[in-house]
Amino acid sequence: MWGKQKIKIPVEVSARHCHLSKDDLEKLFGIGYELKKLKQLSQPADFACEEIIDIIVGSKKFEKVRVVGPLREQTQVEISLTDAIGSGVIPQIRLSGDLNGTSPVTLVGPKGTLDLKEGLIVAKRHIHCATEEAKKHKFKNGDIVSVEIKSDRPVIFENVILRVRDDYKLYMHLDTDEGNSAGINKIGEGIIIL
Numbered sequence: 001m002w003g004k005q006k007i008k009i010p011v012e013v014s015a016r017h018c019h020l021s022k023d024d025l026e027k028l029f030g031i032g033y034e035l036k037k038l039k040q041l042s043q044p045a046d047f048a049c050e051e052i053i054d055i056i057v058g059s060k061k062f063e064k065v066r067v068v069g070p071l072r073e074q075t076q077v078e079i080s081l082t083d084a085i086g087s088g089v090i091p092q093i094r095l096s097g098d099l100n101g102t103s104p105v106t107l108v109g110p111k112g113t114l115d116l117k118e119g120l121i122v123a124k125r126h127i128h129c130a131t132e133e134a135k136k137h138k139f140k141n142g143d144i145v146s147v148e149i150k151s152d153r154p155v156i157f158e159n160v161i162l163r164v165r166d167d168y169k170l171y172m173h174l175d176t177d178e179g180n181s182a183g184i185n186k187i188g189e190g191i192i193i194l
């Protein structure tokens with residue numbers, strides 16, 4: 001596809017967090033409530049919010065889970081498989097936004113509680129790539145690559161899906177289990193290989 005070229009990529013580790021729909025935000029924080037931006041994230045559209053909520057997964061409760069903006073069509077809670085141990089729930093590994101048939105989860109905000117029938121996932125490892133950059137490397141949306149992580153605990157992650165969009169920036173996203181396995185705390189470096 002793109003021969004033997006090696007492409008360096010920054011790698012970020014995402015801790016447990018949630019995305020909210022407008023309706024669900026209002027159920028948790030009150031009618032007319034708006035998210036407050038705390039910190040810009042690497043993808044230009046995304047930001048960490050001041051808002052935190054509690055999450056209940058089966059028999060386990062997680063306090064102070066960060067809300068990530070902007071608002072989404074559907075509420076989505078992302079945890080790691082390690083988080084789920086002992087909860088009685090085994091969340092599916094899914095791409096963001098692919099929530100059909102995923103596990104139930106309860107969200108507790110300052111103004112209300114929300115029992116969702118689905119929306120809990122373990123995020124599937126992925127790469128964000130801008131459309132222009134994808135053209136340069138002959139990538140297309142949905143391509144599968146491997147990424148070699150350079151660290152004291154080197155790992156090759158296979159089956160990494162590429163997500164291409166005009167406003168994306170080149171970053172790989174892992175969850176905390178994957179980050180720990182590869183010796184990456186918050187940010188590291190990898191090489192896209194094939």
Ligand SMILES: [Zn+2]
Binds near residue numbers: 126128173
């Ligand atoms: Zn991502």
